[in-house]
Amino acid sequence: MILQLFLTFSLLSLLAIGGANAVLPEMYRQIVEIHGWMEAATFAQLFALAQAAPGPNILAASVMGWRIAGPSGLAAATLGMLLPAAILAWCVAGVTQRLSRAPWLKPAQFGLVPVAIGLIAASGVIMAEAAGTGPLPWIIILGSAAFVWRTAFSPLWALAAGGVLGWILL
Amino acid sequence: MRLGELFLGYAKIGLLGFGGVAAIARHVIVEERKWLSERDYAEVLGLGQVLPGPNVGNAAVMIGRRFHGFAGAVTATAGLYSGPLAILVLLAVFYDHFGQEPGVASFMRGVAAAAAGMVIGMAVKMADKLRPPIELIGVGLLSLVAGAWLRLPLPLIVLILAPLGIWLSLRRHAA
Known part of the structure; x- marks a missing residue:
């Protein structure tokens, strides 16, 4: 069981190009439909919980491992999700260090930057569509975007202000 | 930069990364601690984005390796994940009590809206600075x-x- 958890999440880790949200449908298929480890509603709740908590959203895998098999399930899911991707990132970092003198490396890497920024913006838009349930949430979304773009203050101030506004007015 | 600073920086990113860690990671690494320039960080993040796994997590491995080799990669990764993991387990344990309170729910709706704006603002800011x-x-x-x-x-x-x-x-x- 624990080994199966580890292997399932290792597979998901290698499929997670673009982060946790990219792998969500396959994660659902594996956990709910193929293995029947939990109900669909529990899956949705745990994913929402991981989104609300601080830290990378990929940790949804950890909390699901915990729900499925307790502490050892948490360890198996976390290591399964993190290790393959981390090993790959380690190897790629080694390649880029070895090639650091190559004149084409920096421009080639810079070609990936717009893809990263575009996909980060896309995830922001998707989050905004989910969160923008009325005029006030949209004011918070736009205000927070402007704050982060135009100032060097920590983005946490925007989150705190959004939370307080939501608490008072929503 | 010492290993301890690497750990603390990444622990801060993990623990304060509400609504995703991308915006706070860039803030801490580029603006607050100045470990990397805007362009250097964008290049590492670009590579982290196209590899499988979370972009900021991949960037943590690569930045850790760049400054401190294997120990750095492990330290940055541990810093990023250990705090949030502990919090998440606590939340999961107390989930039935949490989230049902109406005050908590509307607070979280405001945070979700601000987090969406924060991610969009970060993308616009990077594009604006990198030209x-x-x-x-x-x-x-x-x-x-x-x-x-x-x-x-x-x-x-x-x-x-x-x-x-x-x-x-x-x-x-x-x-």
């Missing part, structure tokens, strides 16, 4: 449209647009 050439702006807009509105699978977007971006950037460099 990529026009054809790369085009690639960025294509990724945005494909991801946000066409809702194409992310691996497919990366598979098509990453080579295009690399090719255009190399062509511009050679010119």
